[in-house]
Each structure stands twice: as structure tokens, then as C-alpha cells.
Amino acid sequence: MGIIRKTKHFQKILAEFSKSPRAISANSLVSRFASTMNKSTIYRILYKLEDDNIIHSFVGLNGLKWYAKCSDCSFKNHNDNHPHFQCEECNEVRCIPDVINQTELIGSQFYVKNILLSGLCSRCVSV
Amino acid sequence: MGIIRKTKHFQKILAEFSKSPRAISANSLVSRFASTMNKSTIYRILYKLEDDNIIHSFVGLNGLKWYAKCSDCSFKNHNDNHPHFQCEECNEVRCIPDVINQTELIGSQFYVKNILLSGLCSRCVSV
DNA sequence: GTAACTGCAAAATATTTGCATCCTT
DNA sequence: AAGGATGCAAATATTTTGCAGTTAC
Numbered sequence: 688m689g690i691i692r693k694t695k696h697f698q699k700i701l702a703e704f705s706k707s708p709r710a711i712s713a714n715s716l717v718s719r720f721a722s723t724m725n726k727s728t729i730y731r732i733l734y735k736l737e738d739d740n741i742i743h744s745f746v747g748l749n750g751l752k753w754y755a756k757c758s759d760c761s762f763k764n765h766n767d768n769h770p771h772f773q774c775e776e777c778n779e780v781r782c783i784p785d786v787i788n789q790t791e792l793i794g795s796q797f798y799v800k801n802i803l804l805s806g807l808c809s810r811c812v813s814v
Numbered sequence: 815m816g817i818i819r820k821t822k823h824f825q826k827i828l829a830e831f832s833k834s835p836r837a838i839s840a841n842s843l844v845s846r847f848a849s850t851m852n853k854s855t856i857y858r859i860l861y862k863l864e865d866d867n868i869i870h871s872f873v874g875l876n877g878l879k880w881y882a883k884c885s886d887c888s889f890k891n892h893n894d895n896h897p898h899f900q901c902e903e904c905n906e907v908r909c910i911p912d913v914i915n916q917t918e919l920i921g922s923q924f925y926v927k928n929i930l931l932s933g934l935c936s937r938c939v940s941v
Numbered sequence: 942g943t944a945a946c947t948g949c950a951a952a953a954t955a956t957t958t959g960c961a962t963c964c965t966t
Numbered sequence: 967a968a969g970g971a972t973g974c975a976a977a978t979a980t981t982t983t984g985c986a987g988t989t990a991c
Binding site: 797799800801803805 | 875
């Protein structure tokens with residue numbers, strides 16, 4: 688794995704994550720930058736950002752890949768296992784502060800590294 | 815949505831879920847029955863089984879769709895929100911008894927319907 | 942007989958890869 | 967100059983859909 692060059696494209700993608708504490712789907716970045724960057728480029732930049740522990744990824748409800756640099760993540764050591772919540776109605780993904788006692792939760796049968804909760808967000812539940 | 819006919823194919827897929835308390839990926843069923851049923855048929859049967867609350871579905875770590883009829887599910891009313899655990903190493907999916915106090919967990923900001931935990935299972939953690 | 946089921950081929954969707962070229966250091 | 971980055975096209979993989987023919991009740 689080589690050195691990451693801070694190209695224009697790289698900076699633009701990184702800026703998206705810096706701007707928002709929310710998770711962003713790879714897919715949506717492809718659409719957003721459709722006119723200015725190739726999708727291969729975007730996927731490759733996301734791969735590198737994750738490889739360098741700047742963002743982390745998970746798969747959402749409908750099989751799309753999501754990435755997030757959440758507020759409580761450090762750049763050096765990315766032991767990020769806070770849960771994410773995805774609304775099955777509006778598909779928005781939010782980072783949830785990690786208050787789960789995982790050992791209590793599942794009796795230490797498993798080493799839990801990620802949690803995805805899904806259901807309805809407060810906006811969609813009341814519609 | 816019409817009546818489900820208990821065809822041979824339908825019975826065979828249903829039997830897979832009756833046999834095992836584990837979750838099964840749509841994908842793996844397609845491979846398993848590649849020589850005897852068409853994949854469209856399999857996907858359609860899965861859709862119907864879920865529509866009739868006999869199995870429930872969720873998306874796993876790598877975007878594949880999984881289905882399970884877990885031990886604590888009733889055939890009539892399928893309010894199944896127990897968590898699933900998927901090992902990121904061997905990809906096996908297990909149903910977890912629901913012992914999470916969701917309201918406590920996320921402060922009732924969301925209506926949680928499903929939970930997917932991931933990490934390493936006991937077998938893979940020790941390798 | 943009618944509505945549901947099936948197989949086949951093709952489509953849709955998201956992501957990955959090979960390769961030639963361009964850019965940064 | 968050399969290694970990384972990019973764009974383009976094609977490949978992958980999973981799931982969905984249209985349609986014509988078959989089967990169950």
C-alpha cells in the first residue's frame with residue numbers, strides 16, 4: 688500500500704466527511720460528483736481513506752456501502768465500534784453513541800466490532 | 815398478494831428453514847439448488863415466505879440478503895426484532911436472543927426493529 | 942378454468958478491475 | 967523518472983423483471 692497523494696479529488700471526498708457527522712453512502716458520492724469525477728476514482732479514494740483509518744465502513748439495509756468519520760473517532764487509532772442507526776423509510780444513517788455493554792448483551796460468546804440498528808427514525812415514525 | 819401454493823419447490827425451501835435455526839443467505843440457496851430450481855423461483859419463494867411472515871430478512875456484512883425463521887418467531891404474528899450476529903471472518907450468521915433494552919440503549923430517539931451485530935465468532939476469534 | 946408458479950433470458954444496480962494515460966513529487 | 971492517480975470500458979455479482987408456458991386447486 689503506497690502513500691496517499693492529496694489530490695483535488697481526494698480533498699473533495701475528504702471534505703464531505705469533515706463537513707458532516709452523518710454516514711454517507713458510496714453510492715450517493717458517486718451521484719453527487721458524477722460530473723466531476725469518475726466512479727472508480729471515488730470508490731478507490733474511499734478504499735484508501737478506510738485503509739488509512741480516516742473513515743470506516745458498513746453495509747446498510749439495502750446492501751449499499753456506507754462510510755462515516757464519526758465525532759468520537761481518532762485519526763490514528765480507529766477502534767470505532769459505535770452503533771449506527773438506519774431508518775428503513777428515509778434510509779438516513781446516524782451514528783449512535785456507544786452505550787451498549789456488549790459483554791452483558793450477548794454473554795461474551797462473540798467479539799462484537801460493529802452494530803447496525805434499523806427501524807424508523809423519529810421523523811418517519813410519526814408520518 | 816395471492817394464496818401460496820405448496821409446490822415442491824416451495825416445500826423444499828421451507829424445509830431448509832425448518833431444519834436449521836440459523837440464518838441462510840438467498841445466495842447460498844441459489845447455489846445449493848442450482849441444478850433443480852431456477853434462481854428467480856428461489857428469490858420469489860423467499861419473497862413470499864417473508865411476505866407471509868414465515869421468515870424474515872436482513873442484509874449481512876457484505877451486502878448479501880439473509881433470511882431466518884428463528885426459534886422464537888410465531889407463524890401468525892411476526893414481530894421479530896431479535897438481533898443477529900454475523901462473523902466477519904467465516905460469515906456465519908446466528909440469531910441472538912433479544913435481551914437488549916432498546917429504549918435505554920438509544921434514549922427512545924428511534925423505533926428499532928432490527929439489529930445486526932458483527933465481529934468475530936468464538937471459533938474465529940481464537941484462530 | 943383461472944390464478945399462481947416456473948424457467949429462461951435480459952435488465953437493473955452497485956462495485957471492482959484492467960489498462961492506458963496523466964500527474965505529482 | 968517512478969510511482970501513484972485517473973478515466974474509461976468491461977467485468978462481477980446479486981437480485982429483479984418480463985414473458986411465455988406449465989401446474990395446482
